[in-house]
Amino acid sequence: MISVKIIEDSISAAGKRLTTFALTYPRIIHAELMTHRVFSRNAQSSRAIPVGKMIDKARDEMYLPEVWGLNQAGMQPQGEFLTGEEAERANAIWKRMAEACMQGVAELAEMNIHKQWANRPLEWFSHITVLVTATNWDNWYNLRMHPTAQKEIRELAEGMWAAHMQSEPVERGEILSEQSCWHLPFVTDQERTEHASDIPLLLKLSTARCARVTYLKHDGVVPSVEHDIGRHDALVGDDPMHASPAEHQGIPASYSGAEYYGNFSGYIQYRKLLEADMVSRIFNGFTFSTPK
Numbered sequence: 001m002i003s004v005k006i007i008e009d010s011i012s013a014a015g016k017r018l019t020t021f022a023l024t025y026p027r028i029i030h031a032e033l034m035t036h037r038v039f040s041r042n043a044q045s046s047r048a049i050p051v052g053k054m055i056d057k058a059r060d061e062m063y064l065p066e067v068w069g070l071n072q073a074g075m076q077p078q079g080e081f082l083t084g085e086e087a088e089r090a091n092a093i094w095k096r097m098a099e100a101c102m103q104g105v106a107e108l109a110e111m112n113i114h115k116q117w118a119n120r121p122l123e124w125f126s127h128i129t130v131l132v133t134a135t136n137w138d139n140w141y142n143l144r145m146h147p148t149a150q151k152e153i154r155e156l157a158e159g160m161w162a163a164h165m166q167s168e169p170v171e172r173g174e175i176l177s178e179q180s181c182w183h184l185p186f187v188t189d190q191e192r193t194e195h196a197s198d199i200p201l202l203l204k205l206s207t208a209r210c211a212r213v214t215y216l217k218h219d220g221v222v223p224s225v226e227h228d229i230g231r232h233d234a235l236v237g238d239d240p241m242h243a244s245p246a247e248h249q250g251i252p253a254s255y256s257g258a259e260y261y262g263n264f265s266g267y268i269q270y271r272k273l274l275e276a277d278m279v280s281r282i283f284n285g286f287t288f289s290t291p292k
Helices: 027-034 051-060 084-110 120-125 138-144 151-166 189-194 199-212 225-236 270-275
Strands: 003-012 017-026 040-043 127-134 170-172 250-252 267-269
Touching: 003 127, 003 151, 003 250, 017 027, 017 151, 027 040, 027 120, 027 127, 027 151, 051 084, 051 120, 084 120, 138 151, 189 199, 199 225, 267 270
Parallel strands: 003 170
Antiparallel strands: 003 017, 017 127, 040 127, 250 267
């Protein structure tokens, strides 16, 4: 089960494009995505999801290889794959190992072991949902759509490429006080209208939801504005700051001070404003200017 969805897609007057994807893919390829350092990422955590829900999800959406390549030198099989009864046997072995893990996890949960340990054995055959935001995608597509890439990650990259090509990004300006200029994943059009004059609030809502990797809470309940504000404040107000969910918001800028861009190109990143204690200054009349 590989799922690709564009959550927010923006483009500046200079042609810089900032895109946020919500991705679901087999966890076995998660480490490969993490090697791409230009990505801002947040992932659903096994530490946050109740054990029973994790077991049900692992069983219902179990990752099972589509093909079984035979072992040989090198990092990928070359043309020799199991078929018929042998392929069915490999599937049965995989499922039996997964069921053993699920049984052990259930027993740990009965002992009231915390989910940060109890859930971990489910990960190797489960899927993970990850939020990814970036302005630079060329290296990802060049490497991961290549014929030598592992099949699962190639399918993920190809799905992302197709979505990227079909999406029409929203044009964003550089006016800091205009909500229409900001890239704000998981903020609805209605919220943009209702809180048009309160950009800091919209940034908080987006940050809290990016931390969850979804608009909803884990139990499927729609969160209140107050809940998301509290979540944001707990994250960025902690010491040290938990700021990765604040990497997905940005606004186009021709300002040349790259210290505010982070891993983006051509966009000021909300995280960098927080780290520099610039947010209150910006929304109290401060503006960036390009040095002469």
